[in-house]
Amino acid sequence: MTVMKYGQAIDAALGEAMARDDRVVTWGEDVRLIHRDLLARFGPDRVSDTSISESAFLYAGVGAAMGGLRPVVEIMLIDFLAVAWSAIANAASKYRDFSGGSWEVPLVVRAGCGGWYGDGGQHEQTLWGQLSAYPNINVVCPSTPADAAGLMLAAVESDEVVVFLEHQLLSEQWMDYLAGGRRPTVSFAHLVPPDGAEGDVPLPLEPLPLGRAALRRQGSDVVLVSLGVGAHRCLEAAQVLAESGIEASVLDLRSVYPLDTDALLDQARGTGRLVVVDEDYVRGGLSGEIAARLLEAGVAPKYARVAVEGTIPFAPHLEYAALPNAERIVTAVKALE
């Protein structure tokens, strides 16, 4: 067991995967500087900077994966993946099926996602709902360093496409790079969940199977379902609810796809109330998918969702109000009776 920061844990896991398997390489914008420790360990042949050409270098990742490598292609922020959407929508998700199941695409797409640090509507999206809509695409977003390491190792070892989303608010690398974390005049301490940004990581590093939710808190009255920073916001809300005598479970999905339906059903049956807390758009995404899974299984708990309903505003107080904060979660739970 050792204490690691979130970004450090991801790089440690990627380093471990690169050490175990020569076919693992990584490329993306500025990766040699941002992940300079991986560069120092493995050299520039395996850690490559790209031009600002997302559509080309992500599609190239698909080609390289099918050519025998196990590329970890970094899209700086998931918002920028929209520039390269065809590589997901038409290629990475399709080629296994087009080959009649005979050709795997062992690609990892690594990207920052998420908000709370004041970067506006083009740099703070998560897009995990849309990404998980396509066949053969797995989507994960860890909420702790331990999960981050385990999921990265599993992602690289998987023969399938995995979109590995690292939440920017939890990542010391992204907070330093994007949020001007070094400004002594700004503190993010009240926004960054401490257990998410830094924590124990079990050694030796082991892969954490995709699609297994973690129960972060046990309660009998309601289950709060989320992932990434949302899982921490749920824990904050659960503490507040406990003061009013409402005991909440908190289920951290860790993966948007595969979705741990068994854990969802279990909790929904046990508590009879379920609130999805989703740092993605309310339409066409995870919250609707969860509702559908419950109904398909004949389970109909009281249900609510706290999600992003429009463009994430830039002004910090508007941004905070637009994201699924603890106050919104508490209000939604109380409205369920």
Added chain:
Amino acid sequence: MGVPPGFDAASAYRAMVRMRLTEEALVQAWADGLVPGEYHSGIGEEGINAGVLAHLDGRDSMALDHRNTSPLIGRGTDLTSLMLEVMGSEDGLNRGRAGHMHLMDPGIPATADGIVGSSGPLAVGQAIANGRLHPGRIAVAFHGEGAMNQGMLMESYSMAVAWNLPVLFVCKDNKWSITTYSAEVTGGDLVERARSFGLAVEKVGGDRVEDVHRAAGRLIARARRGRGPGFLHAGCHRPGGHFEGDPIVRLLRNPRGQAEEWGPPLIQSARTKSGGNRSDHVAAVTVLTKRGARAARDYAVRARMDPVRHGRRLLEPSAAERIEATERLEVEQAMTEARAAIGPRATFGATGGTR
């Protein structure tokens, strides 16, 4: 070369001073914790902005990138309103919804977008609309050299030529793609690339506003007459780095401090047994030191390319001083007003805003 016909050194200098002072005021506001998120300043691009903007009339369109503050100011966007937006106020230009990367001024009309390369296709669309609705108006796309590796920008060059659109693509070449040296990740020569698309091409030093003015004037006049799109390549310098807090600028400003922070984990990584061989480690060190050396050299050499200082030399000192005094007063007033509206801000989040 001399001064081109129609070039007014005083108004060019006034525009550049206004841009520089506003950028400096916003950089300071960022350092003081009043600007959320990132801030990409346009310091070093004033010669390009002022030289191009001088040819635009009241309703020509602009598609801007992440360094959009200066072109907006040059077209007359209200200073206080812009500052409030960048600081995240609901009283700002875009009601606090945009922030500095996505400023929108329909009155110009001008859009700004943080997705690299998107200004190209947006300007193409603006030109199509102008062609149908406002013949004679042109559209200008501002982008960097890094953006020229983005597919949509190259596609928009081709489209502009094929459709013979009144567009000017302005490439502000500061040699850096975010924090990667552009030449390391770029194939071919950018000016030749633009020419091969069929664009009319001019190449200038962006620190010389009169040269930018001359070259932009030729391309804009051509486009306005319906003779097709142009491409202006202008070299420049970004003394503030990609954005405020840029790690490479940190390295240059405080080499020892940064080395103390980056060094030990780098050495530990290189020594990890399960890793590359010796030549990999040597190559890695070469990559990093080369980048640092390039940055140091660029910053030393290009620091002399200050467009504002050059523009000042085109004027009598007393005339320059008068311009500086009036612009400083206006910018300071706007910033004082904006800071008063924002109030102290030590944090972001629920309590981090105004109204």
